[in-house]
Amino acid sequence: MVRERSNNEDQGDDSGGLIEKVVFINRVATVVKGGRRFSFTAVVVVGDGEGNVGFGMGRANEVPDAIRKGGVIAKREMENISLKAGTLSHELDTTFKSSRVVMLPAAPGTGIIAGAAVRAVMECAGVTDVLTKIYGSTNPMNVVTATIKGLQSLRNPEEVRAMRLELARAASDSE
Incomplete structure (x- = not known):
C-alpha cells in the first residue's frame, strides 16, 4: 500500500523533483467524553533518486494534512547515502x-x-x-x-x- 506522489508535477512546490511515497496511513482513535475522535498518521519517504533519502511521520485530523506534515518532516530529515x-x-x-x-x-x-x-x-x-x-x-x-x-x-x-x-x-x- 505505497502511494507515490512526484513533487515536480504541477503542484507549485519548490521541492526540486523529489520523489514522495506514502508508505502507511493509520487511523487512530482518542476516546473522549462524547465518543471517539479520529485522527490519522502517515509515514512518508522522500528522496531525489540520487542517494538522498529521508522519512517522516505526520499526524493530523485529515489524511492530506498528515501526508503533507510527514513530507515536510521527511524533507527536513534527508541524508545522503x-x-x-x-x-x-x-x-x-x-x-x-x-x-x-x-x-x-x-x-x-x-x-x-x-x-x-x-x-x-x-x-x-x-x-x-x-x-x-x-x-x-x-x-x-x-x-x-x-x-x-x-x-x-x-x-x-x-x-x-x-x-x-x-x-x-x-x-x-x-x-
Whole structure:
C-alpha cells in the first residue's frame, strides 16, 4: 500500500523533483467524553533518486494534512547515502526495535526485491538492484527506520581504505 506522489508535477512546490511515497496511513482513535475522535498518521519517504533519502511521520485530523506534515518532516530529515552503481557496496543487517532488515547487493538487472516499506525507501534513494528480507516485526515505521539506519551506515570502499590507512599510520607512529 505505497502511494507515490512526484513533487515536480504541477503542484507549485519548490521541492526540486523529489520523489514522495506514502508508505502507511493509520487511523487512530482518542476516546473522549462524547465518543471517539479520529485522527490519522502517515509515514512518508522522500528522496531525489540520487542517494538522498529521508522519512517522516505526520499526524493530523485529515489524511492530506498528515501526508503533507510527514513530507515536510521527511524533507527536513534527508541524508545522503553512499551507493555503488545503483546497488549497495556491501551487505547490511540492521535492527530497530524488533524489526530486522537484511539488505544484500545484487547484480545489475535484478531489480528491487523487497517488501513495500523497504521498496519505497530504496526507490526514493535511487537504489535499482538489491535483495532484502525482513525478520521479526513488519511494522512499517520500524522497518523504514531500520532500512534508513542501515543505509546511513553504508561506507564506500574509498572511505574504508582511508580510515584503515589512518589507523595504520596512527599505530605505526605510536610504536
